[in-house]
Amino acid sequence: MDVELLNDDRPAVSTVVTDERRPRKRGRKPANGREEPLNHVEAERQRREKLNQRFYALRAVVPNISKMDKASLLGDAISYITELQKKLKEMESEKDVQQNSPDVDVQMGNNEVIVHVSTPLETHPVSTVINVFKETQVDVVDSKFSASNNTVFHTFVVKTQSGSEQMTMGFFFSPLLTMACERKF
Amino acid sequence: MDVELLNDDRPAVSTVVTDERRPRKRGRKPANGREEPLNHVEAERQRREKLNQRFYALRAVVPNISKMDKASLLGDAISYITELQKKLKEMESEKDVQQNSPDVDVQMGNNEVIVHVSTPLETHPVSTVINVFKETQVDVVDSKFSASNNTVFHTFVVKTQSGSEQMTMGFFFSPLLTMACERKF
DNA sequence: AATCACACGTGAAGC
DNA sequence: TGCTTCACGTGTGAT
Numbered sequence: 001m002d003v004e005l006l007n008d009d010r011p012a013v014s015t016v017v018t019d020e021r022r023p024r025k026r027g028r029k030p031a032n033g034r035e036e037p038l039n040h041v042e043a044e045r046q047r048r049e050k051l052n053q054r055f056y057a058l059r060a061v062v063p064n065i066s067k068m069d070k071a072s073l074l075g076d077a078i079s080y081i082t083e084l085q086k087k088l089k090e091m092e093s094e095k096d097v098q099q100n101s102p103d104v105d106v107q108m109g110n111n112e113v114i115v116h117v118s119t120p121l122e123t124h125p126v127s128t129v130i131n132v133f134k135e136t137q138v139d140v141v142d143s144k145f146s147a148s149n150n151t152v153f154h155t156f157v158v159k160t161q162s163g164s165e166q167m168t169m170g171f172f173f174s175p176l177l178t179m180a181c182e183r184k185f
Numbered sequence: 186m187d188v189e190l191l192n193d194d195r196p197a198v199s200t201v202v203t204d205e206r207r208p209r210k211r212g213r214k215p216a217n218g219r220e221e222p223l224n225h226v227e228a229e230r231q232r233r234e235k236l237n238q239r240f241y242a243l244r245a246v247v248p249n250i251s252k253m254d255k256a257s258l259l260g261d262a263i264s265y266i267t268e269l270q271k272k273l274k275e276m277e278s279e280k281d282v283q284q285n286s287p288d289v290d291v292q293m294g295n296n297e298v299i300v301h302v303s304t305p306l307e308t309h310p311v312s313t314v315i316n317v318f319k320e321t322q323v324d325v326v327d328s329k330f331s332a333s334n335n336t337v338f339h340t341f342v343v344k345t346q347s348g349s350e351q352m353t354m355g356f357f358f359s360p361l362l363t364m365a366c367e368r369k370f
Numbered sequence: 371a372a373t374c375a376c377a378c379g380t381g382a383a384g385c
Numbered sequence: 386t387g388c389t390t391c392a393c394g395t396g397t398g399a400t
Contacts, residue, residue, distance in 0.1 A: 054259035061266045074239035081246045084269040091276045102310050117339040119310040124337045125287050145330035152309045154302040
């Protein structure tokens, strides 16, 4: 009975409020009018499942998920990524500072070669010790350096100012042990 | 989350095909008398838009997007996050190694105090130089150390083995300048 | 033609 | 009660 082509009244549904242009085509029903391919619906089902699976996996790697909402999850993931990127960039720049540091100069003589290495104090392992020397205003008489297999030794000889008061020096240097282990640089 | 055990649900599925009539509730909708609340459809529209917006933003922060596909995007984002986490964890552990390093020992005498500082060679600024010394098997006769305002100076006196051949030594030490600047440690 | 990926409107479930 | 979020089937443009 209904052989007419009035199936174009469907857009009338959505064009209630200034919907939009719709460059549709005519009579596009799959011949049967009934019964979609059933493949399509299944394929779409799988696509949805895969997507949700990824959402679930994303929740696993992003900490501090504020809400279970999908959009919020994506937002959290985005801010988390940018946060990681920022943190990593900072660390790499710090590394670069440490790597650009050593400045090497070689002087060759007849029987010997003299190698000068200068680096910024900040990133040097003994910086904390040196800084304590400066802060306490003690005189460094001598400083030695030696390297064994895989360890570097620095030895500093410090002169007690005006006749040595061991208690005072102990007061100065006891913080050294703890400072050297705690201080961040 | 919800598992459909009633898979026979295909009754009033598409209102598209058989839309001309209203098989369900009558005159239920407010004011418009026509279609669905129109709020709902608009709300859903906004939700979709927001979600896609987040997807677009996610594409901006994730590099190396293999395909424009949504699922692939999520997959790339996930692997990218885990990659960043891994990289960051490595760097932090390296930092910890550098911070735990300095080992300080203080010996107090009458007129002087001797401070020993030992650190692992790997992270020491002169490690590259020391390693070159080892690799070329030269003898380090003397090594001095001094620190000025904000710079540390290391001076190594190296003895030429068996009568000094400057060309050979130059061959040994010219790589030193470049190596010290390039090598990663 | 067949497949893929997307956006849409719609019913339902949780507050 | 309405508001929000979700899954679903479907239409459609690409490839």
